[in-house]
Amino acid sequence: MSGESGARRLHGGGFRAVGNAVTFTFDGAPVRGLAGESLAASLAAAGLIRTGTRRTGDGQGVFCGMGVCQECVVTVDGRPGTRACMTETVAGLAVSGHAYAVSPPANPGVWPEAIPASLSTDVLVVGGGPAGLAAARAAALCGAAVTLVDERRRFGGQYYKQLAGSQAFADGAVPDRQYAGGRALIAEVARLGVSMIGGVTVWGAFGPHEIAADTPDGPVLFAPRRLVLATGAYERVPPFPGWTLPGVMTTGAVQSFLRRYRVAPGRRILIAGNGPLNLQVASELVKAGAAVVAVIETAPAPGLSHAFALASAAFESPDLVRDGIGYRLGLMRARVPVLHGLALVRAEGDDSVQRAVVAKLGADGRAVPGTERVFEADIVCAGYGFLSSNELARSLGCGHDADPVRGVLVARVDGDGRSTREDVFLAGDGAAMNGARAALAQGFLAGFAAARDLGRTIPAEIGDEAERTRRDLRRHLRFQAALWSIYAAPRPGMALADPATPICRCEGVTRAEAQAAIADGATTIGEVKRRTRIGMGRCQGRYCGASVAELLAGAAGAAGSGPSAPSETDVQAPRQPARPVPIGAIARRPEP
Amino acid sequence: MSADADVIVIGGGLFGCATAYYLAAFGLDTLVLEREGGLGADASGATAGNLHLQLSPSTYAQKDEAWIRSFSDTIPFFRDCVAFWREVVPTLPRDVELRITGGLMVAQTAAQLETLQRKTAIETAQGLDIALLSRAEVATLAPYLARDVLGAAWCPGEGMANPMLSVAAFADGARRAGARFRTGANVRAMTRDGSHWELDSSAGLLRAPRVVVAAGHGSAALTDALGLSLGLTSRVIQMAASEPCAPFVPHLVYHAEQRMTLKQTANGNVLMGGGWSASLDGRFGRPAALRESIEGALGVAVAVVPSLAPVNLLRTWAGYNVYTPDGRPYLGAVPGRDGLFLAICNTYGFTLGPLCALLAAEAVAGRKPSHDLAAFAPGRASARQ
Numbered sequence: 001m002s003g004e005s006g007a008r009r010l011h012g013g014g015f016r017a018v019g020n021a022v023t024f025t026f027d028g029a030p031v032r033g034l035a036g037e038s039l040a041a042s043l044a045a046a047g048l049i050r051t052g053t054r055r056t057g058d059g060q061g062v063f064c065g066m067g068v069c070q071e072c073v074v075t076v077d078g079r080p081g082t083r084a085c086m087t088e089t090v091a092g093l094a095v096s097g098h099a100y101a102v103s104p105p106a107n108p109g110v111w112p113e114a115i116p117a118s119l120s121t122d123v124l125v126v127g128g129g130p131a132g133l134a135a136a137r138a139a140a141l142c143g144a145a146v147t148l149v150d151e152r153r154r155f156g157g158q159y160y161k162q163l164a165g166s167q168a169f170a171d172g173a174v175p176d177r178q179y180a181g182g183r184a185l186i187a188e189v190a191r192l193g194v195s196m197i198g199g200v201t202v203w204g205a206f207g208p209h210e211i212a213a214d215t216p217d218g219p220v221l222f223a224p225r226r227l228v229l230a231t232g233a234y235e236r237v238p239p240f241p242g243w244t245l246p247g248v249m250t251t252g253a254v255q256s257f258l259r260r261y262r263v264a265p266g267r268r269i270l271i272a273g274n275g276p277l278n279l280q281v282a283s284e285l286v287k288a289g290a291a292v293v294a295v296i297e298t299a300p301a302p303g304l305s306h307a308f309a310l311a312s313a314a315f316e317s318p319d320l321v322r323d324g325i326g327y328r329l330g331l332m333r334a335r336v337p338v339l340h341g342l343a344l345v346r347a348e349g350d351d352s353v354q355r356a357v358v359a360k361l362g363a364d365g366r367a368v369p370g371t372e373r374v375f376e377a378d379i380v381c382a383g384y385g386f387l388s389s390n391e392l393a394r395s396l397g398c399g400h401d402a403d404p405v406r407g408v409l410v411a412r413v414d415g416d417g418r419s420t421r422e423d424v425f426l427a428g429d430g431a432a433m434n435g436a437r438a439a440l441a442q443g444f445l446a447g448f449a450a451a452r453d454l455g456r457t458i459p460a461e462i463g464d465e466a467e468r469t470r471r472d473l474r475r476h477l478r479f480q481a482a483l484w485s486i487y488a489a490p491r492p493g494m495a496l497a498d499p500a501t502p503i504c505r506c507e508g509v510t511r512a513e514a515q516a517a518i519a520d521g522a523t524t525i526g527e528v529k530r531r532t533r534i535g536m537g538r539c540q541g542r543y544c545g546a547s548v549a550e551l552l553a554g555a556a557g558a559a560g561s562g563p564s565a566p567s568e569t570d571v572q573a574p575r576q577p578a579r580p581v582p583i584g585a586i587a588r589r590p591e592p
Numbered sequence: 593m594s595a596d597a598d599v600i601v602i603g604g605g606l607f608g609c610a611t612a613y614y615l616a617a618f619g620l621d622t623l624v625l626e627r628e629g630g631l632g633a634d635a636s637g638a639t640a641g642n643l644h645l646q647l648s649p650s651t652y653a654q655k656d657e658a659w660i661r662s663f664s665d666t667i668p669f670f671r672d673c674v675a676f677w678r679e680v681v682p683t684l685p686r687d688v689e690l691r692i693t694g695g696l697m698v699a700q701t702a703a704q705l706e707t708l709q710r711k712t713a714i715e716t717a718q719g720l721d722i723a724l725l726s727r728a729e730v731a732t733l734a735p736y737l738a739r740d741v742l743g744a745a746w747c748p749g750e751g752m753a754n755p756m757l758s759v760a761a762f763a764d765g766a767r768r769a770g771a772r773f774r775t776g777a778n779v780r781a782m783t784r785d786g787s788h789w790e791l792d793s794s795a796g797l798l799r800a801p802r803v804v805v806a807a808g809h810g811s812a813a814l815t816d817a818l819g820l821s822l823g824l825t826s827r828v829i830q831m832a833a834s835e836p837c838a839p840f841v842p843h844l845v846y847h848a849e850q851r852m853t854l855k856q857t858a859n860g861n862v863l864m865g866g867g868w869s870a871s872l873d874g875r876f877g878r879p880a881a882l883r884e885s886i887e888g889a890l891g892v893a894v895a896v897v898p899s900l901a902p903v904n905l906l907r908t909w910a911g912y913n914v915y916t917p918d919g920r921p922y923l924g925a926v927p928g929r930d931g932l933f934l935a936i937c938n939t940y941g942f943t944l945g946p947l948c949a950l951l952a953a954e955a956v957a958g959r960k961p962s963h964d965l966a967a968f969a970p971g972r973a974s975a976r977q
Contacts, residue, residue: 055836081835081904101836101860104899109739111898113891203905206883221883395880520764523775524630530637530756533859538835538906576881576908580835583890584901590850590888 007047010262010288014173017262019166022091026051026074033089036165040065040072040084041261043095049265049352050246051084052098056508059351060098061246062265063505065253066158067151068234068389070538070580071505073098078105081538081580085256086152088165113589116212116219121147121195123450124211124224126202126392129157130436131428132230133185134443135450139228140192141462142451147222148189149213151579153198154260155189156182157232158252159436161259177319179259203577203586205229205392208423214585226423226450229393230443231430233386237273238492239503239511239547242347243382251383255281264290266379270356272296272344273383274489276324279338281381283327286334293375294337296358298384299489301340309485316479317437345372345496347380356380365495384492386433387542391574393430396421407491407546408433415470417446425450434480441473494550503551504544506537514548518555525549538580595788597623597772599956600800602779602791602814603807605636606755606942607935609762610949611806611956616769618957623800624766625777625793627810632759635808638879638911639942640831640853640865641755642844643674645720646697646747647711648940649847649866660714663919665967667718670940672963674749676947681753684761685768688753689858695750695844696725696734698741698896704848708745711848715747722747736840738898750844752855755942762946779807781817789931802956806935806949809912815934820926822970823917824936828879830870830910832889834903836860841897852892862900864893867939870910879910913939920968921948924955927971934970 009017019034026048033042040062043051050059051074063071065085072084074095080102084095123139125132128150136148148155156162160182169175175183190196197215204212211222235250242248251271257263258281269285270293271278282295302310314321331338339358345367346357356375359367387408394400399412399420411431412420419426425446428439448466452458497503499512509532517531525548528534534548535541599615601608604626615622627633645667647660674692681690699705708724715722723746730737730744737744763773777795782803784790789803805811809826841856851866868885872878886908894900915938916922922934935952937944947963954961966972 079902080837099838101838102903103838104840104903105901106899107736107738108898108901111738111894111901113895204883204886210883212883520760521767521773522630524628524633526633526637527630527775530632531760536907538904540907573878576883576886577905580904580906582902583834583905584894586887586905587890587894587901588887589891589895 007044007049007263007265008267009045010258010264010290013288014170015163015167015262016170017166018168022089024089024091024093024095026095027097034166035089035091037089037261038085038164039074039076039087039089039093039095041164041257041263042089043084044257044265045263053100054244054508055100056502058244059246060244061352062253063249064234065249065256066234067579068539068542069505073538075102079582080104088153111584111587114219114585114587116221118221118223119147120223121145122224122454123147123226123228123447124149124222125228125230125447126211127157127230127232127428127430128152128155128196128198129230129232129428129439130159131430131439131443131446132157132228133189134440135228135230135425135427135447136189136194137185137192138444138447138462139451140189140194142448142456142458144451144454144456146194147197147224148194149197149200149202151199151201155186155196155198159439161256162186164260167262201579201581202392203579203581205396205578206576208396208421214581219585226425226453228417228425228427228446228450229430230428230439231389231392233388233429233433234542236384236387236492237382237543238384238496239494239501240345240347240496241498241501242349242353244502244505245347245349245353246351247349247353247378248347248380248382251278251281251381254379254381255284258284258288258290262288264288266377267291268293268377269379269381270294270296270375270377271381271383272356272358273381274298274492275383275385275487276483278381278383279324279327279331282336283330286330286336292331292334292336293377294339295331296342296344297338297340298343298361298492299340299487302486306486309482313479313482313486316475316482320479344380344382353378353380361490365490365493367496386429388430388433390430391578393419393424393426395574395576395578396424398424398426415445416449417442418449434477435483438473438476438480441469441476444469445473494547497547503547504534504537506539507533509534511551514551518551523552525552528552540575595800596798597621597800599623599802599804600625600789600791600798601804601806603805603810604631604763604773604775605634605806605808606632606759606762606945607808607937607949608806609759609766610946611804611935611952612766612771613762613769614950614953615956616766616771618953618959620957622766622771623798624771624773625779625791625795625798626773626775627778628776630775631763631773632756635911635913635941636755636759638831638909639755640855640863641753641758641942642853642855643677643692643751643753644695644940644943645670645674645750646695646722646745646846647715649697649849649851664714664718666920667715667720669963670943671720671749673944673947674751676950677753680946685764686757686761688758688761690751690753691858692749692751693843693855694746694748695846696730697745697846697848698730698737699743699848700738700740700895702742705743707848708743712745720747721749734843736897736899738896741896752844752857754858779814782814784930802931802933804933804935804952804956806952808936809914811914811934811936818929820970822922822936824914826912826914828870828872828910829865829867829913830879830881830885830889830908831863831865832886832908833864833906834862834900835906837862837903840899845896847892847896850892852889852896854893854897861906862903864889866892867913879912881908881910915939922970923948923951923968924965924970
């Protein structure tokens, strides 16, 4: 594990560390962290970027930073497979690096059963980001008894990314709009009497009124009358050589280190991919005093052809466009190159990432020879937009349609977010990617409709707000469409992956192995999986599903063998548990 | 009209692929049809992959003593089947992670111990190598078991293989020998037209003089439509898998009374099954796991192997089990139906698969059977009870 890590804590800038300095051990050696931050943040700040070992023997560490990829798992006080990014640092923890095959504890002799507590509520909202908070607020304003759960202890989700308990705003500091907006909304939801439970892993949606979860107080079976799923999204990253090296992570992961914990995980950070988040995070890093070596954007530089889209975006959400211009100016002042029309084609390094290679992409999606440029970097971020976290909705049978342009599934909902399954509402990016403002509006409308379903008398001013929200939603959707057209770029696919590039990160299955299975006669995702273990790992196929679909489509000679748009039945069927969950938290003695 | 093959095998699971493997080896032009999910998508992809010799608790708990005694004469055949696995694996073009680990059926109450005593007596009478271990012997052999395990039936000949790789291995071997496969070919109806069977499938009309029905739970619809009363029933059951663990459970473990089979795969995942009921997903018509069954299956698992408590559950899945009335497979020619053959198993199909496939293929090819087929003949009286 590298001793020359450039990770460090960021000081000043309107923040102050308030968490107690605590000591825990990692593989026996003491590590200093701050109480209230995540173990992942403590480890990164201590320069521990490699925290585990893959099936292949290679290193692994934080990748998504938001609980989806499961690559930051470590063993904590004898509990294997514990996500460092979702676990709070506490003094005295015994943490050890992850091995692909975990060590079960010594035989304790017997184990008691886990009896889930039953919890009835009018409306259960899963997910405490913009959509979930807005849904909880609307339902509570209409008089419904609302329970709001989130996988993190702290609410706000991936958009509001609230400061962890280890940090606070300095006296007189003005929190930016995302911090402030989230804080205000969370406070209002709490004030309205919503039961807010953090640290909840919903592992199974067995029916609209049967939601199984593991919580800090033990297993709970939620029995809501109406269910609002606001499960958000996770970052899409296409496979490229070196993408499994420790230190290669999503843009959102680095943003979490920065915004939640005030930690810069590296000394030289390169950000690559497609979409507005990359610029924002680069600008935030620079502002906080971290070094960004370059921002690599696949889309061409905005030019005359984008004039209409820019004007439309500026008309619908002038403040967001102003933010975008501010990000660019900030990067320009800091002399951070923002290079358009280039792509990250390779990451290189020994134990962890040391270099990023970027290049122009040809029509075949591969690097154009002679255009390669090398950047020294100890953290390489990849962000190519998002995929909806729709596994709970799909396991409930909520209908989805394929969006062939973006290659994603989009939930089939009405204007209120009502899904095709009775009593289930879907809102925000978990249903379809439309950004935080649309998510707020959709959340409100879903929570409002769920409460109205239950026969609540709707206060007049809430009805008025619903009317306004419907109009706002239409505007937000127009803004999002304009934004997408500005950032339009070829959808990233498999073109950059070498034969030896793992396309299944969890099980270390390479492109060549997947192709061999197809050459041997496999014709379906399931067959490739059964032959290679692709998609059988901890992330449950979330990062490799699209790659396998594309290889199969290419082999079948489908028109334009680029990234394919899987239909609802092509993608891997969602299975319980939606997230890995300790066996002891589910185990019940069967009736004799 | 010409034929599409000498033999069409309906079903691309372990039975279908292994039958095709032998048919192709016998020089017959063989075409295997499978539905949309691809090879091994149903029971063969969902099974735990156990190689059983002991009478399982599900057999034991659900049937009366007379049934068990009559079924127990299949024990020598099961032994032949496991021996055949060991014989055939080295001939396959890829590894299938076959391991003979021994199996332990544990008892946690005095009544369960008595059950094991009665059971092992029947099994020993059939020549099975099985022994009842004391509490101390179990603790030495299997220190991972719960403290309250009072004893266990130990059968050293049992084991496991990877069912997904097994299907792939037989399919690859069959392909190399010239067999052809077509997925996305759902057979809706079959009729005899002179010297040929004509199959109406989603991949068009297909003809062959001989047809083998090896379609697992899908066999019932096909054979019912032909007026055969085989009495096939099926259930959807589910499985669970833990995250990969360092090796710590080296045996196939069952319970004398509870529904449980538990073992660690070559990859390290602990598989927990035992016939817990699942449901059919209303939307896709796919089998789906039930919460109560997940909770119960894991409950028995931690009660027997307590170290599993902090280990993570990674996956659950569900698949069909098909049952014949007398618990024995249907193998070979259907009397009075020229060119129609069956290769359909009761539960335990994984254990029986390769040898049963050979026997079915021998019948199709008109070869001398390497095992007496009378007890498994599709026309047997005992099947129509």
